[in-house]
Amino acid sequence: MHPSFTQRVTALEGLRARTRQATAEFYQKPGVMPPPLAPLIIVRSSGNNTFSLINRATGEVIAERFGHNNATSHARELEADIKRFNVKQFGRHLRDWALRISAILFLFAFFGSHA
Structure with missing residues (x-):
């Protein structure tokens, strides 16, 4: 790799590390609420009014539903089940x-x- 590219990559990595550190410090301040977490289940169109519910962590298709409203309501139910009281x-x-x-x-x- 060219030396100027290497210097630029090194500088950008330093800036990214500082950004992550500043963000973590910001959310440790009292009264500052962190942003909500991304949804655990993604609803993606499969075609012909069919929607796939995909687990974001694993990328596997959990279920398929017809209609967007049915798919989103089922995704909300699945996320509520995950957040409920579990063995751990x-x-x-x-x-x-x-x-x-x-x-x-x-x-x-x-x-x-x-x-």
Whole structure:
């Protein structure tokens, strides 16, 4: 690669890194809300009034629906199902409650032995 191109690429990478850092610092300020996340499911036209629902992370087609309104409503339902309570969240809640209960039992045992 030509030296001038290399210098330009290096300069642009430095600017991109600084931009990412400044953006992260901006959203850490109190009262600043980050922009909403992009949708998890994309609705794309397949032709003949058929729409494909595509998982954005994997790129695989989840479902196909006839009509734009049917496709978008089904995509909203699928995103709501994904955001609902799942096994990972259940595990976190179970762990948190187990830690709370064990701390309370420890306090009772500690103060009960001194009484």
